[in-house]
Amino acid sequence: xxxxxxxxxxxxxxxxxxxxxxxxxxxxxxxxxxxxxxxxxxxxxxxxxxxxxxxxxxxxxxxxxxxxxxxxxxxxxxxxxxxxxxxxxxxxxxxxxxxxxxxxxxxxxxxxxxxxxxxxxxxxxxxxxxxxxxxxxxxxxxxxxxxxxxxxxxxxxxxxxxxxxxxxxxxxxxxxxxxxxxxxxxxxxxxxxxxxxxxxxxxx
Amino acid sequence: xxxxxxxxxxxxxxxxxxxxxxxxxxxxxxxxxxxxxxxxxxxxxxxxxxxxxxxxxxxxxxxxxxxxxxxxxxxxxxxxxxxxxxxxxxxxxxxxxxxxxxxxxxxxxxxxxxxxxxxxxxxxxxxxxxxxxxxxxxxxxxxxxxxxxxxxxxxxxxxxxxxxxxxxxxxxxxxxxxxxxxxxxxxxxxxxxxxxxxxxxxxx
Amino acid sequence: xxxxxxxxxxxxxxxxxxxxxxxxxxxxxxxxxxxxxxxxxxxxxxxxxxxxxxxxxxxxxxxxxxxxxxxxxxxxxxxxxxxxxxxxxxxxxxxxxxxxxxxxxxxxxxxxxxxxxxxxxxxxxxxxxxxxxxxxxxxxxxxxxxxxxxxxxxxxxxxxxxxxxxxxxxxxxxxxxxxxxxxxxxxxxxxxxxxxxxxxxxxx
Amino acid sequence: xxxxxxxxxxxxxxxxxxxxxxxxxxxxxxxxxxxxxxxxxxxxxxxxxxxxxxxxxxxxxxxxxxxxxxxxxxxxxxxxxxxxxxxxxxxxxxxxxxxxxxxxxxxxxxxxxxxxxxxxxxxxxxxxxxxxxxxxxxxxxxxxxxxxxxxxxxxxxxxxxxxxxxxxxxxxxxxxxxxxxxxxxxxxxxxxxxxxxxxxxxxx
DNA sequence: ATATAAACGAGACGGTACGTCGGGTCTTTTT
DNA sequence: AAAAAGACCCGACGTACCGTCTCGTTTATAT
Numbered sequence: 001x002x003x004x005x006x007x008x009x010x011x012x013x014x015x016x017x018x019x020x021x022x023x024x025x026x027x028x029x030x031x032x033x034x035x036x037x038x039x040x041x042x043x044x045x046x047x048x049x050x051x052x053x054x055x056x057x058x059x060x061x062x063x064x065x066x067x068x069x070x071x072x073x074x075x076x077x078x079x080x081x082x083x084x085x086x087x088x089x090x091x092x093x094x095x096x097x098x099x100x101x102x103x104x105x106x107x108x109x110x111x112x113x114x115x116x117x118x119x120x121x122x123x124x125x126x127x128x129x130x131x132x133x134x135x136x137x138x139x140x141x142x143x144x145x146x147x148x149x150x151x152x153x154x155x156x157x158x159x160x161x162x163x164x165x166x167x168x169x170x171x172x173x174x175x176x177x178x179x180x181x182x183x184x185x186x187x188x189x190x191x192x193x194x195x196x197x198x199x200x201x202x203x204x
Numbered sequence: 205x206x207x208x209x210x211x212x213x214x215x216x217x218x219x220x221x222x223x224x225x226x227x228x229x230x231x232x233x234x235x236x237x238x239x240x241x242x243x244x245x246x247x248x249x250x251x252x253x254x255x256x257x258x259x260x261x262x263x264x265x266x267x268x269x270x271x272x273x274x275x276x277x278x279x280x281x282x283x284x285x286x287x288x289x290x291x292x293x294x295x296x297x298x299x300x301x302x303x304x305x306x307x308x309x310x311x312x313x314x315x316x317x318x319x320x321x322x323x324x325x326x327x328x329x330x331x332x333x334x335x336x337x338x339x340x341x342x343x344x345x346x347x348x349x350x351x352x353x354x355x356x357x358x359x360x361x362x363x364x365x366x367x368x369x370x371x372x373x374x375x376x377x378x379x380x381x382x383x384x385x386x387x388x389x390x391x392x393x394x395x396x397x398x399x400x401x402x403x404x405x406x407x408x
Numbered sequence: 409x410x411x412x413x414x415x416x417x418x419x420x421x422x423x424x425x426x427x428x429x430x431x432x433x434x435x436x437x438x439x440x441x442x443x444x445x446x447x448x449x450x451x452x453x454x455x456x457x458x459x460x461x462x463x464x465x466x467x468x469x470x471x472x473x474x475x476x477x478x479x480x481x482x483x484x485x486x487x488x489x490x491x492x493x494x495x496x497x498x499x500x501x502x503x504x505x506x507x508x509x510x511x512x513x514x515x516x517x518x519x520x521x522x523x524x525x526x527x528x529x530x531x532x533x534x535x536x537x538x539x540x541x542x543x544x545x546x547x548x549x550x551x552x553x554x555x556x557x558x559x560x561x562x563x564x565x566x567x568x569x570x571x572x573x574x575x576x577x578x579x580x581x582x583x584x585x586x587x588x589x590x591x592x593x594x595x596x597x598x599x600x601x602x603x604x605x606x607x608x609x610x611x612x
Numbered sequence: 613x614x615x616x617x618x619x620x621x622x623x624x625x626x627x628x629x630x631x632x633x634x635x636x637x638x639x640x641x642x643x644x645x646x647x648x649x650x651x652x653x654x655x656x657x658x659x660x661x662x663x664x665x666x667x668x669x670x671x672x673x674x675x676x677x678x679x680x681x682x683x684x685x686x687x688x689x690x691x692x693x694x695x696x697x698x699x700x701x702x703x704x705x706x707x708x709x710x711x712x713x714x715x716x717x718x719x720x721x722x723x724x725x726x727x728x729x730x731x732x733x734x735x736x737x738x739x740x741x742x743x744x745x746x747x748x749x750x751x752x753x754x755x756x757x758x759x760x761x762x763x764x765x766x767x768x769x770x771x772x773x774x775x776x777x778x779x780x781x782x783x784x785x786x787x788x789x790x791x792x793x794x795x796x797x798x799x800x801x802x803x804x805x806x807x808x809x810x811x812x813x814x815x816x
Numbered sequence: 817a818t819a820t821a822a823a824c825g826a827g828a829c830g831g832t833a834c835g836t837c838g839g840g841t842c843t844t845t846t847t
Numbered sequence: 848a849a850a851a852a853g854a855c856c857c858g859a860c861g862t863a864c865c866g867t868c869t870c871g872t873t874t875a876t877a878t
Contacts, residue, residue, distance in 0.1 A: 630868065
């Protein structure tokens, strides 16, 4: 299932009829982001978005299959601010960098709230959950996998390490903190990185 | 805010008026648990619960401030199946035990679905979020803290370890897997425990 | 059906148990009358009356079969202020007197509002309608029949006059004005009496 | 306040949006009339009307401010069956005609029950009362005023007669009989007309 | 130029569920 | 036994949104 993109146009040959109004497209995303920030997820309704955007409801239903798709697109739109991490010569620093970036991103845009909402939405809608699990999340892991593989080449990482499981742990920490509205302080990030790299045990 | 308990009666002196009907109380919880399993969270409505339980809606609103409170009470009711972990002489084994128990508990009762729903509900309702963060979660951490402190006495754990942060990581992993409907296999639990205790790095 | 009286006590032999609490009886009527005046008929609920009277709902249901019965009793309680009309030697004057009295009574007590409410209630409840038609109204007509029969003896009245039909007309006028909240002025009463006695036509 | 008509459409220029569905409009009136006849006023609920009409509740609330407005429109819809009275050369005959017509109309359609219900509804709702008094009733009096003025020209009527007061008496009789569910027989109508025209008194 | 086609805003439609009110009944403790 | 208190099941209220469906209008491509 495709949640975020317009149905065909990108692929399809040009056809008759009025083309998609990009102004409406943008104002829907703006309206949704604004409402999410101002009134919260529970007050985010299609009807409200349409009214705020000055758009007919049908226009929304035509281009997005559900609320989550709008939220994902908001995330995506602002997400260009997240770049690959340069080689800092040390996993620990790079992970700290990645964690800091994502929390800054969540704090400074509507994306944090949007993401929380997508997760909530996924709990009652299988299609949303599938999209979240199989497309949205893997996409976000790429930057991390780059870093981890680089570290592996450097020999900083256990040879038997399961990267996906490790990322479940890292992302899990972030989700937990996001979903309970407890953004970590820089000190907490520092400590978390130590725990992730060094583990809880005393070591050998 | 108290979400799950009846207002005063347990503490209070006896008073005039018809007492709370315990049969209705139970059948509401049963109905909610059944509907959650059969139809999923998005189809879980107060109206539906009342109908299935053979109860007036008012009776539900009288005793529970919101859907989340019902779900928490379902969790709580079945939760007595989770006991303290006996001393196995080794943190690693004990954490494996705790993880295994919680996933078995989530799998075998309605509690896993109930918990997912509570988290979802908390994303749109500050009162639910507060309850979840400040009462529900801390309560679940007690068993874990016992184990960690025992390990600390044994000297199995870094002296500077922040237990709460460590538990954010552990619970985070669980949340992530629960919310994406990906229960871990025993092998995955095994690997996760290794990562948690030993860390991702090569060690000293 | 008996709407207004307490079920048995008036007839029955004295029996065991706590006797009817006359204070509660009175405070129910007071509370109902007050609420009717303050908030109007649509806000007059059994629950509200009980609360205002400081009485359990059951106490009301024990003694009155429905709201109309309470309203009738309010009417009855104040109704002792309506006496028989003394012989003024002339029907016209006596009818004027009767009309003036009833409107003064309705204006000065809660009875006018109570009566409106009873009529409204009767439109949806056959038992109330039957009581209204067969007991409540006939009782109110007695004073009028006395006057009319006196006039008949005086020879002031057509020999073929149907008194009941005449009273349907007189009471009809009153109902119409009461139900549309248009109490007649003394001048209007004067004119109405003329029309009732002399008719619309030019006469012989 | 306008109770019965759709807000603007009849007058207004055409506007955007889906137009009012006339099928739904009609089926609401039909459903209300049927339910009123079958189950009575006390069982006439908006919810019931919507269900019977196969219509959403909102569709009712969109077009009618209250139940009374629906009932008035039912009355109005069938009311076209009431025509002006032709000149019969004699008030007495014409009034007999008018009375006979109205009672036939009330008997043969749902209108009698609808009207009773409107009067009941007006006792608890000022807006309904105002509409009833200032718009609904005056409209019904026009036919009567035509007849009375014709009679005046013929010289059949007292020169000082107050027509409105006379109609309060006539309508009052009808209301009284309608509200107590006692439709008059033709003989009673005959007698009432005599009383109205000739008065109760012996005459000069 | 003029069809034809599709997107647009507006807003009515049949529905579902909400949270509240009140009805009439039932079950306690208190008087 | 009656009363105050208050919980019970139930039905209806009026509202909010859902996702769908006309409308008249606008803007493109295809004749």
